[in-house]
Amino acid sequence: MCFFFHVQDNYFEINSSFNRINTCMMEEKGVCMICLSPAEHKCSGCQAVHYCSKEHQKQHWKEHKHSCVPAKVKEDSKFGRYLEATRDIKAGAIILKEKSIITGPAQVTPPVCLGCYILLEEGKTVICDKCGWPFCSKACTLKEEHKPECYYTQQKGEKISISTFGTPHPNYQCVTVLRCLYQRDHNQKLWAKLQELESHCQDRRGTDKWENDRKMIAEFIWKFFKLDGTFNEDEIMKCCGILQINGHEVPLLEPEYVAIFDRISMVEHNCRANCNKSFTSDGDMILCAGTNIPAGSHITVCYTDPMWGTEARRHHLADTKFFECNCDRCSDVTELGTMYSSIKCKKKGCKGFLLPETFILPILHKTVKPDPKTQNLDNKFWVCNCCKDAVSDAIIQQLLQDIGRELSAMPKGDPDSCERFINHCSNYLHPSHYYMTDVSLALAQMIGQEEELGLAKVSDDRLLLKLQLCRKITDLLEILAPAETRLRGSVLYELHAAVAEAGRRKSLTDGPMVLLGHVTESRKILTESATLLKHEPPELPEGQLLQQAKINLVQMDELIRSLSSALPSPL
Numbered sequence: 001m002c003f004f005f006h007v008q009d010n011y012f013e014i015n016s017s018f019n020r021i022n023t024c025m026m027e028e029k030g031v032c033m034i035c036l037s038p039a040e041h042k043c044s045g046c047q048a049v050h051y052c053s054k055e056h057q058k059q060h061w062k063e064h065k066h067s068c069v070p071a072k073v074k075e076d077s078k079f080g081r082y083l084e085a086t087r088d089i090k091a092g093a094i095i096l097k098e099k100s101i102i103t104g105p106a107q108v109t110p111p112v113c114l115g116c117y118i119l120l121e122e123g124k125t126v127i128c129d130k131c132g133w134p135f136c137s138k139a140c141t142l143k144e145e146h147k148p149e150c151y152y153t154q155q156k157g158e159k160i161s162i163s164t165f166g167t168p169h170p171n172y173q174c175v176t177v178l179r180c181l182y183q184r185d186h187n188q189k190l191w192a193k194l195q196e197l198e199s200h201c202q203d204r205r206g207t208d209k210w211e212n213d214r215k216m217i218a219e220f221i222w223k224f225f226k227l228d229g230t231f232n233e234d235e236i237m238k239c240c241g242i243l244q245i246n247g248h249e250v251p252l253l254e255p256e257y258v259a260i261f262d263r264i265s266m267v268e269h270n271c272r273a274n275c276n277k278s279f280t281s282d283g284d285m286i287l288c289a290g291t292n293i294p295a296g297s298h299i300t301v302c303y304t305d306p307m308w309g310t311e312a313r314r315h316h317l318a319d320t321k322f323f324e325c326n327c328d329r330c331s332d333v334t335e336l337g338t339m340y341s342s343i344k345c346k347k348k349g350c351k352g353f354l355l356p357e358t359f360i361l362p363i364l365h366k367t368v369k370p371d372p373k374t375q376n377l378d379n380k381f382w383v384c385n386c387c388k389d390a391v392s393d394a395i396i397q398q399l400l401q402d403i404g405r406e407l408s409a410m411p412k413g414d415p416d417s418c419e420r421f422i423n424h425c426s427n428y429l430h431p432s433h434y435y436m437t438d439v440s441l442a443l444a445q446m447i448g449q450e451e452e453l454g455l456a457k458v459s460d461d462r463l464l465l466k467l468q469l470c471r472k473i474t475d476l477l478e479i480l481a482p483a484e485t486r487l488r489g490s491v492l493y494e495l496h497a498a499v500a501e502a503g504r505r506k507s508l509t510d511g512p513m514v515l516l517g518h519v520t521e522s523r524k525i526l527t528e529s530a531t532l533l534k535h536e537p538p539e540l541p542e543g544q545l546l547q548q549a550k551i552n553l554v555q556m557d558e559l560i561r562s563l564s565s566a567l568p569s570p571l
């Protein structure tokens with residue numbers, strides 16, 4: 001017999017089939033979570049706890065549901081700790097939903113409320129009567145989060161005074177680090193949890209960021225807060241590292257604030273990740289499966305922008321997270337057949353594309369001890385996949401730099417410039433090259449937004465272009481970044497609108513049957529978009545798209561009904 005606990009819509013279900021477990025898990029024994037007697041049956045959701053009977057499993061569920069996740073922490077020499085799926089997980093399922101363990105303002109930020117992180121405006125602040133830090137309201141001055149800086153400011157014996165608003169303020173640089181340090185003497189459990197997180201202190205030491213943090217954070221804490229006898233350099237710089245490696249920028253507000261999560265900090269990076277993270281309106285993080293994940297697979301998210309080229313992604317990861325990615329996407333110069341970084345071969349008559357010999361070149365050691373051999377760009381070549389002609393890396397980098405400059409100089413929000421860029425660069429780049437994709441994505445979103453009347457006003461050619469671009473990008477995303485649901489959902493939203501508009505135009509000559517076909521197709525695309533965006537909060541543009549998608553779906557259903565009833569019966 002099976003019984004299910006529905007935790008919440010789309011959350012995992014515990015299918016506790018004791019008969020099945022009986023036969024397949026007999027060998028692993030534990031003690032029952034309720035009566036502590038020897039127990040053979042494991043929770044099938046997390047495989048982490050045992051029960052002697054289904055009654056005791058049911059009894060324990062109210063408590064266990066908060067820690068029951070279909071993933072367990074494992075460790076190896078390559079990734080350190082990582083999460084592994086304990087059972088098959090379906091695309092769209094929530095794996096983990098977590099509250100932050102520490103939040104604070106971003107390191108570089110204009111004055112924000114230290115209770116809710118809303119941007120503060122001059123003349124509209126409430127001052128904490130204990131310490132002088134400015135807030136948006138009295139209620140925020142009383143929040144638990146504010147205790148650390150309030151405590152240390154009071155200890156210093158002089159209230160803080162913030163008088164400039166709207167531009168980055170140096171006093172905020174140390175606040176989040178101070179909040180971590182405070183735990184050492186006030187919440188040892190949380191302090192221990194933080195100290196277990198990766199901080200890459202050895203790798204960071206000596207980098208520009210380390211020197212900057214030492215000056216702007218450590219010295220500020222020592223001199224301004226007079227805490228030089230309280231926290232030493234190692235403690236402060238370790239907290240800086242913990243925040244750098246594990247901190248998440250929460251995009252619910254502008255400027256973003258920073259949060260650290262506990263179990264989600266264990267998730268490893270992959271450039272073709274199988275999960276994505278989103279936030280609830282309360283700032284909790286949701287780790288959601290973006291693809292089907294078989295039991296035993298690593299659970300991964302992309303720490304960097306998956307729409308960047310491989311060289312940029314690898315350098316960003318090495319510079320900020322101190323590892324060299326060699327995932328399947330980075331290891332394949334064709335980037336899973338997409339040719340996302342490839343360059344057109346310029347040999348006369350050749351229709352091939354140039355690819356590097358490899359992307360997996362050492363990065364990290366370069367900063368420590370540059371090797372003159374591997375540093376010499378002329379030693380590396382890009383080779384044509386057709387004629388085998390070889391071009392030096394230096395020439396390719398120069399071309400990419402020139403195109404990058406052209407892209408930065410392009411006027412924003414101008415579809416004509418985008419089209420010109422795409423036409424011009426198609427002489428040098430693969431049609432799916434990251435620069436081409438970047439501009440194609442911007443153009444696809446722009447078409448229909450320039451005019452008040454939206455898509456109804458754009459030319460037939462532009463509408464067709466929008467359709468083609470959206471289809472091309474969704475196909476590309478499916479291969480390169482299938483878990484990037486926010487982006488895929490947004491592009492599909494654009495596509496649904498273009499398909500519906502194309503149908504409206506065609507129906508003017510071909511009749512309502514054609515319109516019905518297009519609206520039905522558009523509705524299908526919109527449903528997929530809404531499914532992909534289902535966890536996005538209304539504070540984010542993608543959450544607003546989701547709200548609009550829900551409205552459009554209702555309207556489309558009405559239209560489909562009225563078109564269907566107006567059409568002659570096939571009999």
Ligand SMILES: C[S@@+](CC[C@H](N)C(=O)[O-])C[C@H]1O[C@@H](n2cnc3c(N)ncnc32)[C@H](O)[C@@H]1O
Binds near residue numbers: 265269
């Ligand atoms: C947020 S932590 C993840 C948890 C970490 N492994 C631990 O044991 O605490 C990020 C760090 O994990 C390691 N890491 C994550 N993904 C990796 C990958 N794909 N390859 C190598 N190391 C990785 C790197 O050291 C990185 O700085």
